[in-house]
Amino acid sequence: MASDDQTIDLGGPAQPLLKVTNLTKHFPLGKDLLGRSSGVVRAVDGVSFDVFKGETLSVVGESGCGKSTTARLLMNLLERDKGEIIFDGAQVDSTDLRLKDFRRQAQMVFQDSYASLNPRLTIEDSIAFAPQVHGVEKRQAIERARSLLQKVGLEPRRFAERYPHELSGGQRQRVNIARALALQPRLIVLDEAVSALDKSVEAQVLNLLLDLKEEFDLTYVFISHDLNVVRFISDRVMVMYLGQVVEIGESEALFESPRHPYTQALLSSIPSLDPDDRTNKPPLSGDPPNPINPPSGCRFHTRCKMAQPACASQVPSLVEHSDGQSVACLMYEPDSAYEHSQAIEEVTS
Amino acid sequence: MSVLSNAVEQLVSIEDLCVTFKTGKKPVRAVDGVNLGLRSGEVIALIGESGSGKSVTLRSVLKLHPPRRTEMSGRIVVDGEDVMTMSPARLADFRGSKVSMIFQEPLLALDPVYTVGDQIIEAIRRHETVDKATAKARALELFELVRIPSPERRLGAYPHEMSGGMRQRAMISLALASRPQLLLADEPTTALDATVQIQILLLLRELQRDLGLSVIFVTHDIGAAVEVADRIAVMYAGKIVEEGPVRALIREPAHPYTRALLSSVAHGGFVKGSRLQTISGSPPDLSNLPKGCSFADRCPDAIPACRAQVPEEVWVADNHRARCIRIEVAS
Numbered sequence: 001m002a003s004d005d006q007t008i009d010l011g012g013p014a015q016p017l018l019k020v021t022n023l024t025k026h027f028p029l030g031k032d033l034l035g036r037s038s039g040v041v042r043a044v045d046g047v048s049f050d051v052f053k054g055e056t057l058s059v060v061g062e063s064g065c066g067k068s069t070t071a072r073l074l075m076n077l078l079e080r081d082k083g084e085i086i087f088d089g090a091q092v093d094s095t096d097l098r099l100k101d102f103r104r105q106a107q108m109v110f111q112d113s114y115a116s117l118n119p120r121l122t123i124e125d126s127i128a129f130a131p132q133v134h135g136v137e138k139r140q141a142i143e144r145a146r147s148l149l150q151k152v153g154l155e156p157r158r159f160a161e162r163y164p165h166e167l168s169g170g171q172r173q174r175v176n177i178a179r180a181l182a183l184q185p186r187l188i189v190l191d192e193a194v195s196a197l198d199k200s201v202e203a204q205v206l207n208l209l210l211d212l213k214e215e216f217d218l219t220y221v222f223i224s225h226d227l228n229v230v231r232f233i234s235d236r237v238m239v240m241y242l243g244q245v246v247e248i249g250e251s252e253a254l255f256e257s258p259r260h261p262y263t264q265a266l267l268s269s270i271p272s273l274d275p276d277d278r279t280n281k282p283p284l285s286g287d288p289p290n291p292i293n294p295p296s297g298c299r300f301h302t303r304c305k306m307a308q309p310a311c312a313s314q315v316p317s318l319v320e321h322s323d324g325q326s327v328a329c330l331m332y333e334p335d336s337a338y339e340h341s342q343a344i345e346e347v348t349s
Numbered sequence: 350m351s352v353l354s355n356a357v358e359q360l361v362s363i364e365d366l367c368v369t370f371k372t373g374k375k376p377v378r379a380v381d382g383v384n385l386g387l388r389s390g391e392v393i394a395l396i397g398e399s400g401s402g403k404s405v406t407l408r409s410v411l412k413l414h415p416p417r418r419t420e421m422s423g424r425i426v427v428d429g430e431d432v433m434t435m436s437p438a439r440l441a442d443f444r445g446s447k448v449s450m451i452f453q454e455p456l457l458a459l460d461p462v463y464t465v466g467d468q469i470i471e472a473i474r475r476h477e478t479v480d481k482a483t484a485k486a487r488a489l490e491l492f493e494l495v496r497i498p499s500p501e502r503r504l505g506a507y508p509h510e511m512s513g514g515m516r517q518r519a520m521i522s523l524a525l526a527s528r529p530q531l532l533l534a535d536e537p538t539t540a541l542d543a544t545v546q547i548q549i550l551l552l553l554r555e556l557q558r559d560l561g562l563s564v565i566f567v568t569h570d571i572g573a574a575v576e577v578a579d580r581i582a583v584m585y586a587g588k589i590v591e592e593g594p595v596r597a598l599i600r601e602p603a604h605p606y607t608r609a610l611l612s613s614v615a616h617g618g619f620v621k622g623s624r625l626q627t628i629s630g631s632p633p634d635l636s637n638l639p640k641g642c643s644f645a646d647r648c649p650d651a652i653p654a655c656r657a658q659v660p661e662e663v664w665v666a667d668n669h670r671a672r673c674i675r676i677e678v679a680s
Contacts, residue, residue: 062542063513168631198398199569199613200628200647207624225543232621252621269543271550271572275595278576282548286498287512 009053011089016050017187017219018074023047023083025069029292042291043069045243047083048318051187056213056220058230058251060266061240062288067223070240071191074221075108087187104134107180111192113172117164117179124149124160127179134183141182148178151215152208170201174208181216189221194229206233227270231255239263242291242299245318249325259327262300298330310337359426360531360563361387361410366423368405368414375636376420379405381587383423384662389530392557392564394574396610397584400632403567406584407533410565411444428530446476449524453536455516459508465519466504469526476527491522495552514545518552525556532557534566538573550576571610575599580668583607586633586643588659593669603663603671605648642673650675 024047026040044066051057059067072078074085076092076099087106090097110116117126127148128141136144146156152174164172173193180188190209194202206229213220224230230237234251239260247260258264265283272279284303289295295302301311311330319333320326330338368380380402387393395403408414410425412432425432427448435443452458460468469488470481479487485504492500495518508516517537524532534553538546554577557564568574574581575595582592583606591604602608609628630647633639639646641656648655652675660674 062544170631198632199610200398201631203613203625203627204629207627210624227543232625266544269547271547271570271576273572273575273599275575275599279547279551282544282551284544285548287514287545288542 009088013053015053015089016086017053017088018051018221019084019086020050020074021048021084021086023070023073023085024081025066025073025078026081039292042243042294044073045294047240047243047245049238049245049248051219051221052236053186054217054219055235056222056233058222058224058234058237059240060224060227060230060237062266063225064242064288064291065240066243066291067240068191071108071189071221071223074189075106076102077108100134104183105185106187106189107183107185108189108191109173109176109180109193111195113169113176113196114164116176117172119164122161122163123154123167123175124156126164126175127182130179131182145178145182148181149175151181151212152178153204154178168201170197170205173197173205177205177208177212181212184216186217187219187221189223191223192225193222195224195226202229209233227267239266242288242294244299245326245328246300247325247327248318249323253323253325259321259325259332260300260329261304261306261331265303298328306331308338310339313337358388359386360389360391360428361385361565362424362426363406363410364424364426366406366409366425367421368402368409369420370414371418371420373636377635378638379587379635380409381638383584383587383589385582385589385592387531387563387565389563390557390561391580392554392566392578393580393582394566394568394578395582395584396568396571396574398569398632400586400635401584402587403584404535407450407535407565407567410531410533411448411450412440413450442476445472445527445529447529448531448533449527449529450533450535451517451520451524451537453539455513455520456508458520459516459523461508464505464507465511465523466506469504469519469523472523472526488522488526491525492519494525494556495519495522497522513541514548517541517545517549521549521552521556525560529562531563531565534564536568537566539568539570546573547576553577571599583610586638587635588643588672590644590673591669591671593665593671597666597669601665603665603669603676604644604673605650605675606644607671 023044025044026042028040029038032038047070059070061067073080085092087097087102092102093099124142124145127145131141131144132138146160149156149159154171154174194205197205212218222233231251236249237251237254238248239246241262247263255267258267268283286303289302297312297314298316301307314330314337316328316330316333318326318328330336363383363385366380366383370377370379383406395406397403409421410432421433459465466488469491470484473484473487488504489500492503497503497515497518511519538549541549550573556562566577578595580594581598582589585606591598591607602611612626628647633643641658642660645651645655654674660672662670662672663676664670665676
């Protein structure tokens with residue numbers, strides 16, 4: 001098959017599958033009566049990270065923090081304003097790696113399982129569609145679609161010729177996953193892919209994702225607001241706030257000892273499930289500020305308990321600690337104007 | 350055994366509630382024999398997956414279902430009055446003054462063409478004979494009560510000008526405008542971010558305590574239920590399969606479905622790298638319910654007798670009941 005021999009690991013296991021540098025996307029707001037632009041939404045503002053081969057990197061944050069925009073930028077579904085995306089050593093959308101070849105290797109699953117399937121195609125036709133675009137013969141593509149349906153737990157004889165509206169939400173999401181696998185990709189971006197499912201169905205789909213990852217050597221970028229799910233599935237976690245990365249690190253380390261005050265607040269917002277240990281004070285007050293005019297300095301300083309005057313003026317940079325966790329907070333920056341007193345002991349204890 | 354037999358003073362008592370929608374080809378039995386009692390000042394959470402009948406039960410208390418396409422039977426008594434037999438005029442007074450409701454999506458529940466303040470003033474004046482200035486002063490008090498920053502200015506805001514958390518606060522204040530005894534909350538925090546959700550949950554808990562409200566809280570998130578509720582009722586396929594005090598239900602779940610829910614990923618009940626325990630299959634078709642226990646097809650402990658007839662309620666302990674025939678065997 002033409003598409004099979006393209007799946008080769010170019011740079012070896014040490015080279016990140018995806019290297020993102022200074023990714024930026026500003027959405028212009030409408031123009032006013034005089035035709036003047038009324039500003040921009042800084043949806044993603046200078047985001048850099050790596051995705052290593054075979055890992056699951058989760059992206060978490062409140063709504064409006066830019067996690068979905070980041071996903072769409074990764075897939076080149078949105079055009080970035082600035083920044084670079086390198087896929088296994090090759091710049092995406094250049095002569096090294098044409099967009100069409102990149103899209104074969106990187107696929108996406110969306111939250112709304114119904115809206116992302118063509119209602120007029122049977123599910124086997126939906127799954128077989130993309131391989132045909134990439135030059136696979138129809139009969140062969142259908143055959144593969146059926147074997148993928150089997151893989152995602154849908155008996156092809158019962159399901160292959162059904163239409164999306166005849167399936168339940170969980171079954172449809174399985175179809176979307178099968179479709180993403182049809183091109184034998186190396187990277188799958190899952191944008192809130194299990195969020196719309198009921199808990200019992202969600203667990204089935206999460207198990208399926210883990211099985212498929214092992215079987216096909218996949219790398220996942222997993223976007224979710226459900227922190228319990230994120231903890232279960234990820235190897236590393238990236239926390240975003242108002243279009244920027246505030247913390248990134250190994251999943252267990254980050255959940256056990258979050259460094260950034262925002263990560264700490266986010267994690268302690270999870271209901272405890274212990275009736276004798278109810279939350280007494282909300283860890284954060286107010287809603288996230290508007291990304292149109294983000295606060296100066298550290299964007300979190302307006303809601304941060306640890307904030308000092310320096311935080312309003314100095315922009316923190318992402319500093320890597322010895323254990324591999326990176327944090328963007330003046331408290332942890334060696335030469336910042338942040339005055340330490342007992343602040344750091346309080347946070348780390 | 351009836352729920353009422355061991356109850357003292359019930360504010361709400363629902364007996365054998367059945368709700369059937371006659372829309373499609375086959376009638377859909379969304380609620381199938383729900384018994385529920387709620388004391389004054391108590392908070393009960395109804396939890397379950399989509400289609401389990403939790404929202405339909407909640408809406409029945411205000412009789413919000415389209416009458417022509419809905420068949421309701423059973424009894425719903427709120428503060429001594431039977432909701433099922435109320436005249437339309439009495440029902441209109443009853444909604445808001447005795448019982449009011451908050452919804453998942455405040456942007457859809459609030460009127461987009463009036464300011465939030467006007468909507469609250471309207472609600473106050475619908476139920477009390479006060480002049481506009483008094484009503485406005487009370488609206489301001491309500492905004493302060495739900496802790497909306499710069500309340501005076503926000504009264505003049507339209508719903509779209511507020512953030513999600515703020516809108517939910519505004520809707521809570523609207524629901525409280527006519528001093529209800531019972532607040533019905535239909536997934537009030539589902540559409541919110543985690544950091545805002547916990548703020549709203551704590552606000553609800555505080556208002557409940559300060560105003561002595563009774564609350565029926567519908568959610569699919571057990572964590573949210575544990576944060577606010579005194580008791581939890583778990584619904585599955587239109588029935589309450591287990592109901593009891595929060596502690597007992599979380600620590601000693603009696604029904605296999607509750608146990609499965611609690612071991613799911615949402616509660617950290619997992620080992621990294623291993624597979625999650627799952628409930629196989631999906632909930633049954635409500636237009637074609639099985640003859641016996643509706644959970645039997647997905648239940649790891651099912652025996653042939655489970656499929657023979659619908660299990661009766663069994664009292665596991667004081668105030669803690671479940672619908673499963675295998676419980677007696679176990680104990």
